[in-house]
Amino acid sequence: MRNKLRVLALFDATAPTTIDHDLSSELKTEDRKTEANVLAALDELGHSTEHLAIFDDLDLLRQKLQRFEPDVIFNLADQFNNNSAFDQNIVSFLAMQGVPFTGCGSTGLTLCKHKAISKKILGYHRIHVPAFVTIARGKRIARPRRLKFPILVKPLKEEASLGIAQASFVETDEQFKERVQFIHESYDNDVIAEEYIEGRELYVSILGNHRLEVFPIRELIFKEVPPDEPKIATYKAKWDEDYRKRWGLQNQFAEGLDPGVLSNIADRCKRIYRLLTIDGYARLDLRLTPTHEVYFIEANPNPILAADEDFAQSAMKANVPYSQLIARILRLGLNTMRE
Ligand SMILES: Nc1ncnc2c1ncn2[C@@H]1O[C@H](COP(=O)(O)OP(=O)(O)O)[C@@H](O)[C@H]1O
Ligand SMILES: [Mg+2]
DSSP states (O other), rough: OOOOOOOEEEEEOOOOOOTOOEEEEEEESGGGHHHHHHHHHHHHOEEEEEEEEOOOOOHHHHHHHHHOOSEEEEEEOBBTTTTTGHHHHHHHHHHHHHHBBOOOOHHHHHHHSSHHHHHHHHHHHHOOOOOOOETTTTTTTOOOTTSSSSSEETTOOOTTTOOOOOEEESSHHHHHHHHHHHHHHHSOOEEEEEOOOOOOEEEEEEEEESSSOOOOOOOEEEEOOOTTTTOOOOOHHHHOOHHHHHHTEEEEEEEEHHHHHHHHHHHHHHHHHHHHOOEEEEEEEEOOOOOOOOEEEEEESSSSTTTHHHHHHHHHTTOOOHHHHHHHHHHHHHHHHOO
């Protein structure tokens, strides 16, 4: 790889932008932490970097590509027109422009976003997934008898624990119906209802295309949550600092896993990554039951890359400093075969 590349860092935006939109004050805010961290790393690596934030105007991107002629796009855009369902369409557009980009392609993004299709693929390959049903908007809401309580009711295609609260955990048909209806109406989303898997909440970070590296595992611990209460990474559990303090929620490195369990998790996660056709980097959400069974919960291609988030923390623990991580993601992006 040439040492110095022309890199276009591509961001999403929540309101219309222009081609030379000044983001300098935004880049100092918490909301743009990932973008700021990645830009700083690209700078440190000596690349010639420009950035563009797009809201709903692909023509802006086309113009930018013509003017700047980047060697590679560092893709941090995961919504379009305030809709996170369009992340796969953005990368489809990039692929059609024929310019290399970092992270996952459209197939991997599509498969992982759909929490039922991903589980069907993995279940077919005998990877443990929770039993589930999907309930589309407008369909009659009834729990099939084979689906056992407790059940977790989630939006079928959301991210970042949107729509996931303590009330998502249901133990009766009445609660089930109420929560499904709520997700249909308030989140305008179809529903996936999964049997609740009790166990440790593990996050496994993986980097690579063909040869995969599995980084040390992170865990969300629920220190002050009483033992008989459900332990769920709800929206508040992820994003509300006061709530996290109150319930003693902490992301830390998983401790005390024995070597057999660790290598089982690593092998399982590599298989999952390949089966879901993920490129570049991803974080897998798992549950480890008290009897050491590993359950797949969700795959997150293009996970948050901020230096203080789980993915980068895991890489650092494996002696991959942040700027090296960004360099490797860039190199993988340059070398990925796209459709
Ligand atoms: N079947 C399940 N059993 C136990 N906990 C679950 C299950 N599904 C989701 N959760 C909990 O809810 C959290 C969010 O669910 P997830 O499917 O990862 O949604 P998101 O894409 O919003 O992160 C998980 O991290 C986990 O704590
Ligand atoms: Mg998740």
